[in-house]
Amino acid sequence: MKILVVGAGAVGGYFGARLVQAGRDVTFLVRPARAQQLQRDGLRILSPHGDVTLKPKTVTSSEIANPYDLIFLSVKAQPLDQAIKDMKPAVGPDTMIYPVLNGMRHIDSLVHSFGDKAVLGGVCMVSTDLDEQSRIVQITPMQKLIYGERSGGITERSGELTERIRALDKALRDASFDTELSLNITQAMWDKWVIIASLGLITCLLGGPIGEINRVPDGEQTALQALDECAAIGKACGFPTPQPLLENIRKQATMKDSQFTSSLYRDLQKGAPVEADTILGDLLDHGHAHHLETPLLQACCVRLRVYQNSLKH
Ligand SMILES: NC(=O)C1=CN([C@@H]2O[C@H](COP(=O)(O)OP(=O)(O)OC[C@H]3O[C@@H](n4cnc5c(N)ncnc54)[C@H](OP(=O)(O)O)[C@@H]3O)[C@@H](O)[C@H]2O)C=CC1
Numbered sequence: 346m347k348i349l350v351v352g353a354g355a356v357g358g359y360f361g362a363r364l365v366q367a368g369r370d371v372t373f374l375v376r377p378a379r380a381q382q383l384q385r386d387g388l389r390i391l392s393p394h395g396d397v398t399l400k401p402k403t404v405t406s407s408e409i410a411n412p413y414d415l416i417f418l419s420v421k422a423q424p425l426d427q428a429i430k431d432m433k434p435a436v437g438p439d440t441m442i443y444p445v446l447n448g449m450r451h452i453d454s455l456v457h458s459f460g461d462k463a464v465l466g467g468v469c470m471v472s473t474d475l476d477e478q479s480r481i482v483q484i485t486p487m488q489k490l491i492y493g494e495r496s497g498g499i500t501e502r503s504g505e506l507t508e509r510i511r512a513l514d515k516a517l518r519d520a521s522f523d524t525e526l527s528l529n530i531t532q533a534m535w536d537k538w539v540i541i542a543s544l545g546l547i548t549c550l551l552g553g554p555i556g557e558i559n560r561v562p563d564g565e566q567t568a569l570q571a572l573d574e575c576a577a578i579g580k581a582c583g584f585p586t587p588q589p590l591l592e593n594i595r596k597q598a599t600m601k602d603s604q605f606t607s608s609l610y611r612d613l614q615k616g617a618p619v620e621a622d623t624i625l626g627d628l629l630d631h632g633h634a635h636h637l638e639t640p641l642l643q644a645c646c647v648r649l650r651v652y653q654n655s656l657k658h
């Protein structure tokens with residue numbers, strides 16, 4: 346399976362490198378600056394699972410000659426429209442597009458550009474960042490990809506999983522990270538949305554890693570209220586977070602010794618653009634549509650929108 350990773354950043358660089366290490370045929374679609382840097386320094390990963398430096402195969406948009414079998418899409422929300430244009434030559438009639446962006450809104454953009462069939466559902470569970478030397482740093486050992494057909498994946502005729510999703514599963518499995526072929530990927534995406542939105546909301550609004558928040562008076566109660574607001578929206582939209590997962594997020598959100606942050610918080614700390622609209626704003630809109638009161642989520646959206654505007658000046 347010919348795989349094109351679009352976005353050789355914290356997530357795409359990480360999983361792409363692990364796939365290369367596992368012997369898969371992986372190319373990275375990059376823009377000129379990243380291409381030069383990768384050529385010079387290699388693709389460098391610092392990880393609790395083992396460091397690695399690779400010489401990756403890279404391609405720029407104008408150099409794409411043929412469609413790929415799979416596009417692993419891992420750009421941030423802001424550059425998505427441009428990435429869609431840049432990856433067009435790589436998309437043929439049988440190409441699968443597997444996006445792992447947080448939130449749900451990207452699915453509409455992808456379906457609009459490439460059609461319903463091309464677009465799979467996807468989730469990634471990982472905590473990675475790019476450091477000042479453009480190395481990929483894996484912050485916690487968690488590393489999992491979840492994927493599935495948005496229709497469920499069982500064909501009516503044979504009652505079996507679609508051939509292409511089985512091929513995708515085979516290509517991604519056994520490459521040193523955890524994988525899951527989901528028969529209900531939309532629920533899995535919502536579950537992930539509730540996780541990232543609540544942890545993003547807690548860390549960005551309250552201004553620190555989870556542990557620091559829980560060590561001050563009312564920190565824990567506020568963190569739990571933030572989670573309740575996000576989970577209530579998922580439930581109202583028909584995607585209730587399963588109880589064991591909710592318990593797990595509660596535990597994670599209230600740990601007193603946790604250094605855990607979120608990619609949103611790390612971007613905020615760096616002074617970089619934050620995916621505020623697609624992760625938090627879109628969820629808030631869903632809450633409004635269901636007449637839910639979500640004051641903490643609303644406050645965080647305002648905070649991040651003011652911050653986003655300040656970046657423009
Ligand atoms: N980091 C994390 O821990 C997690 C992130 N996510 C989600 O994954 C997505 C990606 O996040 P992350 O990897 O952190 O983001 P990064 O900014 O680290 O990486 C995105 C990469 O995309 C590249 N890119 C942007 N536009 C294009 C383009 N047109 N063509 C080629 N490459 C392009 C950028 O390259 P360039 O150098 O050219 O700017 C950058 O390296 C986000 O939606 C995020 O919410 C999900 C789970 C965890």
Ligand SMILES: CC(C)(CO)C(=O)C(=O)O
Pocket residue numbers: 447469470471472540541544606607608609
């Ligand atoms: C919450 C987490 C770490 C889960 O993968 C994440 O998605 C993020 O920080 O963007």
